[in-house]
Amino acid sequence: MLRIIAGIFLFLFPSPWASAEPLDRAGIAALIQPPYALGDPVNDKGVWTLLNSGGAPAGFAFETQELAPLPGFSGAPINLFVMLDGEGRFLKVSLISQNEPIFVSGLGEAPFRRFLEQYAGLSINQPMTIGSPYGKAGAGSELTYLDGVTKATASVRIAHDSLMAATLQVAREKMQGISVGPPAWPDPDHAEALDWQALVDQGLAGHLRITNAQADAAFQGTTWADDDPEAKADAAGNYLDLWLVDLGPPSIARAVLDADGLAALARLHHLSPDEEPLLVIDTARHGLVSPEFVRNTAPDRLSAEQDGLPVALKDADLTFGTLPGVPQGVAMILRVDRRLGFDPTRDWRLKVQAVRLHGVFQAAPGSVDFPLTHHTDARFYKRAEATTPISPWREALRNRAGDMVALAVYLVVLMAALLGAVRWTASHPAFPWARRGAQALTLGFVGWWGQGQLSIVTPLAVLRTAMDGGSYAYLLYDPFSLLIWAAAIAGFVLVGRGFFCGWLCPFGALQEFAHALGRSLHLPRWEPSAIWDHRLKWVKYIALAGLVATVLISPDDIDTAVEVEPFKTAITTFFVRDWYYVAYAGLWLALGLFTYKGFCRYMCPLGALMAIGGLLRMRQWIPRRMECGSPCQLCRVRCPYGAISAKGKIEYSECFQCLDCVTIHDDAKTCVPLVLAAKGRKLAGTAR
Structure with missing residues (x-):
């Protein structure tokens, strides 16, 4: 029905909207968070190079609108600004523009901006989903749950989907080598009897040996060629004798660490389950780190990379012992966050820095790197199947499964009573009380709890989408309201507008309770004369026509114009808004004390649309x-x-x-x- 109406207007009027242009250089630069700076544009879709304080490339900055223009509930996309570092971590996510009704004048933009602040520090490799009052993470969930915005879950879910779609597009096209697939996790159920010799034989213990002669050769021809007399005195001796073992798989850890070491490792797994522990041992004179190294920080003589991108190493700050047979020397356990894309089952490189100093006063340092390529066999790991984002309908439906079941039952009962057995229902002695109970359920469950108050905003957004030739997928983000729309449209065919307006409209129910209060207080009742009643009923059609004209002529003003409906104030935000919105909604409810459902009868543009939809009625059922x-x-x-x-x-x-x-x-x-x-x-x- 909504699409039919939208199609009619699309035929009569051309679309006045054009896609918003990306921000220019000055606009993007103003959003950059120091110490970063804006580099050169990458393409014409709002993607720019991000520079660090030294002027080197450090990631990308971009808008989401051009890359993933998912329409929101106003029909227009939410445009976000994103700063992404070279490892796929969000540095900043902020709002550029949005037209979501709930944030324009309902809750305001403050909760939306606070929601976006949660992305800073998260990686695109982390599975993320939006939390809500209707669904929570289960025990052992690997998902990162972001706190949603109460009463605006659908809108923030649209924003999240747009953000991730745009960011992954940039990652795949511009950040070659970043793994955006599911990470490998040590399989706790894989048991295998191993000892140190087995690790060496199977390549599970990586080994890098650099003699003093080889170290000298690496510095040959440089200023520092003669700055290590110990190397020249013992050319055959070892400068570096490094062993590298991934302790993530339990079978490997048990082949290396003693009981105290395993206990310390278990504590690390408990506190940081997403980190891969790596054991490094040097039995020669290199020593792994410098004397200035501080525990629990990144090692200053060791670094790593995979797929051409850096892998962040940190000291795990563990005290541990090893089993007999394991080489003895300077040993430390490092940790790598798997969520940042590190895959221990594929080749990666550990680089050991050799440093020499030249000169006596203010000695100049020089360095070379010795790499060790390593990976651990995939049999020790499990890997979740590639996560395929479920459809918005399924995600929203899963989060609100309980509410949807309750709503479906409520609708079935109403339809059976009001559409199938209307005369039996009306003649039943308990009908007056049943009607009051239904009105209470509609107001409390459908309205305030379920946020299922239908609004003229949705048909206007459908109209706008039809004129823009966009997608209607945003309707699926709120299946609760969509089910009510389906019931209302079914009601058009069977009885007309009355099924929704009389039984499923929360604000209508609130007006009925206001009028009942007026009667209990013995307030005077005021009703316009028959002539004025007839005239006033045309006002709602004028209001509807005005809103449609606003969409066609001045779409930027539609968010203000739809405030003719007090639904957002009274139902969506429960009167938590600016005083003038509250006063407007209160005025209609105060009028309801004296006049029966004045807003519904005379002013409601949605009611006018429902009356037009009621023309589909196929029978005279009264x-x-x-x-x-x-x-x-x-x-x-x-x-x-x-x-x-x-x-x-x-x-x-x-x-x-x-x-x-x-x-x-x-x-x-x-x-x-x-x-x-x-x-x-x-x-x-x-x-x-």
Whole structure:
């Protein structure tokens, strides 16, 4: 239905929107976080080189809009600014522009900006998902859960998907060598009897031996060629005798470490389960680190790389012992974060720096690197299947599974009672109380808890998307509301607008409770005359036409224009907004104390759209008699919506399916024709 309406407008009016241009150099430079600086543009899609304080390439800066323009609930994409370092870590994620209704004037942008601050320091290799009140991480989950924004989970999920899609596109195209697949994890269930000799024989213990002569040769022809007299005195002696073992697999660790060492390693695994421990031992005179080295920091004489990109090494600061047979010397356990893309099952290089000093005063240092290529056999590891992002529908549906089941049950019960057995429902003695209970469920569960208040914003976004030729995927991010839309559209065909407006609209239910409060307080009731009632009912169509015109002529103003609906204030944010929005919503509720559902009847643009959709109604489901309207006027007088004409005809475009007239029609003690017939004064005519 929404797409049909959008298609009509698309046919009549050309699209006034064009994609926003990427920020220019000055605009991007203003967003760069020191000590980084902006380099040269990489392409025409808003991707720039990021420079470090020394002027060397350090990553990329880019906008997401050009790379992954996923439409939000306004129909326009959320545009984010991203700073990404050379290892695929987020340095900064900030907001450039957005038109999400909930953030424009509902919650404000502050919670959205706080949400984006969570990405700093995270790696693109980490599986991430958005947490919400409807779903939490289970025990042992490898996912990184980001705190969502209450009442705006769908919008931040769209932002997250756009961010990751754009970032991975940059990584794959511009950051060659970064692994964006699932990491390898030591398999705790793999048991294998090994000792040190087996590790050596199978290549699981890497070995690098550099003699003093080889070290001298590496410095030959440089200023530092003669600055190591010990090397010249013992040319055949070892300068470096390095052993390297990956202690991540339990079978390997048990072949190297003693009981105390295994206990220390277990504590490291418990505190840092994402880090791979690497044992390095030097039995010669190099010593692995300099005398100035500080424990629990990056080793100053050791570095690593894989696929041409640096691998960050840190000292694990562990005290440990090794088993007999393991070479003795200077030993330390280093740690590498697997989430940053390090894969121990593929070749990587450990580089050992040899340093010499030349001169007596202010000696000048010189260095060469000796590399050792190593990997650990894949049989010791397990690897999750490549994570394929599930569809927005499935992700949102999984997070709200319980709510969706409850809503489905509620809708089935309502449909059975109001669409399939309407006369039985209306005549049941408990119907008045059942109606109040349903209104309470709609307000509390559908509205305040489930955030299922339908709004004119969605049809307008569909219209805008149709005119832009974009995707409607954003509708899937809120399956709870989408299910209500489906029920409302089904109601169009069966009964008209009344199924939604009378039973599923939370603000409508709130107005009914306001009016009930007014009656209990014995406040005067004010209703416009029949003439003014008829005239005022056209206002909602004027409001709808005005909103459509705003979309067509001045789309930037639509977020302000849709505030004609008080739904966001009263239902979405529970009155936590600026005072003037609260005052506006309160005005309609205060009017409801005296006038029955004034907003719904006279001002609601969504109600106008629902009335138009109700033209699809295929039957006249409200029973009538020949006497209805002439001479009996009881149903018309008691109809709180003024949906029955003086001639007894039902105006279904204004009918909210309260069932009062159906109750009267089937009540032998209330319906005038039935009362008269019971008294033996049968009127002319037959029932129709």
